[in-house]
Amino acid sequence: MxxxxxxxxxxxxxxxxxxxxxxxxxxxxxxxxxxxxxxxxxxxxxxxxxxxxxxxxxxxxxxxxxxxxxxxxxxxxxxxxxxxxxxxxxxxxxxxxxxxxxxxxxxxxxxxxxxxxxxxxxxxxxxxxxxxxxxxxxxxxxxxxxxxxxxxxxxxxxxxxxxxxxxxxxxxxxxxxxxxxxxxxxxxxxxxxxxxxxxxxxxxxxxxxxxxxxxMISSHGFFELKCNNQNELVKLLKNHKSFGNVKTEDDLVTAFLTEPMKSEEFNKYLFENGIILTHLIQRKESLEEQFLQLTDNNPINQN
Structure with a gap:
């Protein structure tokens, strides 16, 4: 080139x-x-x-x-x-x-x-x-x-x-x-x-x-999750090879993918491991989310 x-x-x-x-x-x-x-x-x-x-x-x-x-x-x-x-x-x-x-x-x-x-x-x-x-x-x-x-x-x-x-x-x-x-x-x-x-x-x-x-960073997106046993969910995610960064904020868990995964496959996997979700949304990461991961969550001026 x-x-x-x-x-x-x-x-x-x-x-x-x-x-x-x-x-x-x-x-x-x-x-x-x-x-x-x-x-x-x-x-x-x-x-x-x-x-x-x-x-x-x-x-x-x-x-x-x-x-x-x-x-x-x-x-x-x-x-x-x-x-x-x-x-x-x-x-x-x-x-x-x-x-x-x-x-x-x-x-x-x-x-x-x-x-x-x-x-x-x-x-x-x-x-x-x-x-x-x-x-x-x-x-x-x-x-x-x-x-x-x-x-x-x-x-x-x-x-x-x-x-x-x-x-x-x-x-x-x-x-x-x-x-x-x-x-x-x-x-x-x-x-x-x-x-x-x-x-x-x-x-x-x-x-x-x-x-x-x-x-940039990862183009595989992330899941936003809620359930009644958050600690078990986080533990399961942190031990799963398909996930990198896992964040919790109040009752919302955000799990960033390191490889492709469909939401139906993911939901089935959690159900088989005793986790029943009350909320599941799959999103593509924006540049902002990727940037914040890259800089260790130190926000950039966005104005």
């Missing part, structure tokens, strides 16, 4: 603070990657280093096959790592014309990119009349003008209302279907789960997990 970005043992220190610690992962062509972690986990610092905005302390990274300089590689990268910064008294189209001049891109690209982000009808409206969501969408259009091989977005839905969030996420998915690789930093579990195919989980600058979203 063709590599877009490779990071090896990257470390960045700010004085006594280690913002990124010994981080390694690879971004392959054609996927949507999420860097997931709470504020202060090292997401923005990592993006800053690979975009030549922040100097690394140690380790290395290379773009594409590693045979071109970072300066030249970045000509094939589109990125938004700060709030959109356009001229308020100029129209969306005029602002993008300036970006075209800087990037050496033909003006013919502007309407094409405005259409992708749903702003073609507002091309001649002044930037100051745009909502926050529209400003963010114009920034995405700006980052797409040079037809980048990878689009990098740092917290793209931060501060937006639900409609704005939905629009940005749909645009990201649409861009990905056209073959553009996307690297998205977010503190929102929900965002990564809905938009990304792969995830790198960071906490305090260290990588906790890297891989496919749908393979």
């Amino acid at each position: 063709e590599s877009i970005l490779t990071i090896n043992n990257l470390t960045k220190k700010f004085g006594y603070l280690t913002a990124v610690k010994d981080l390694s992962f690879t971004i392959n062509k054609g996927n949507v990657y999420g860097i997931l972690g709470p504020n202060g986990s090292g997401k923005s610092t990592t993006l800053g280093v690979v975009l030549n905005v922040v100097n690394k302390t140690s380790g290395d990274f290379h773009w594409f096959d590693g045979n071109i300089s970072t300066h030249h590689a970045l000509k094939k990268v589109g990125a938004i790592i700060e709030r959109p910064n356009f001229y308020p008294y100029m129209s969306g189209y005029q602002n993008l014309k300036l970006v075209c001049k800087i990037k050496g891109v033909d003006y013919s690209k502007i309407d094409e990119k405005l259409e992708i982000v749903g702003l073609l009808e507002r091309r001649d409206s002044k930037f100051r009349t745009f909502s926050l969501g529209m400003k963010q969408r114009l920034a995405i259009a700006s980052a797409l003008l040079n037809d980048p091989e990878i689009l990098i977005l740092d917290e793209p839905t931060n501060g937006l209302d639900p409609q704005g969030i939905h629009q940005i996420r749909e645009i990201i998915k649409e861009i990905a279907t056209k073959g553009t690789t996307i690297l998205l930093a977010s503190h929102l579990l929900d965002e990564v789960e809905k938009v990304c195919s792969h995830v790198v989980v960071l906490r305090k600058g260290e990588k906790l997990y890297s891989g496919r979203v749908d393979e």
Whole structure:
């Protein structure tokens, strides 16, 4: 699989603070990657280093096959790592014309990119009349003008209302279907789960997990259970090879599967062992539940 970005043992220190610690992962062509972690986990610092905005302390990274300089590689990268910064008294189209001049891109690209982000009808409206969501969408259009091989977005839905969030996420998915690789930093579990195919989980600058979203920890789901003899139920589950983590909260037992199991098979097994359930629900684990297991139930910021 063709590599877009490779990071090896990257470390960045700010004085006594280690913002990124010994981080390694690879971004392959054609996927949507999420860097997931709470504020202060090292997401923005990592993006800053690979975009030549922040100097690394140690380790290395290379773009594409590693045979071109970072300066030249970045000509094939589109990125938004700060709030959109356009001229308020100029129209969306005029602002993008300036970006075209800087990037050496033909003006013919502007309407094409405005259409992708749903702003073609507002091309001649002044930037100051745009909502926050529209400003963010114009920034995405700006980052797409040079037809980048990878689009990098740092917290793209931060501060937006639900409609704005939905629009940005749909645009990201649409861009990905056209073959553009996307690297998205977010503190929102929900965002990564809905938009990304792969995830790198960071906490305090260290990588906790890297891989496919749908393979994170376990994709076998869990059972929510209630019965009249909870202690016997928990004991039975903890001695069963098909279960990993077993949690109890008041009268509810949650048992996480390590391999596939049907609810009817499970219910029969319990009945044969003298356990009669008053409540049985089988669920697929959300990324949140998997994340909380991964981080030892230390909650991430989900707002």
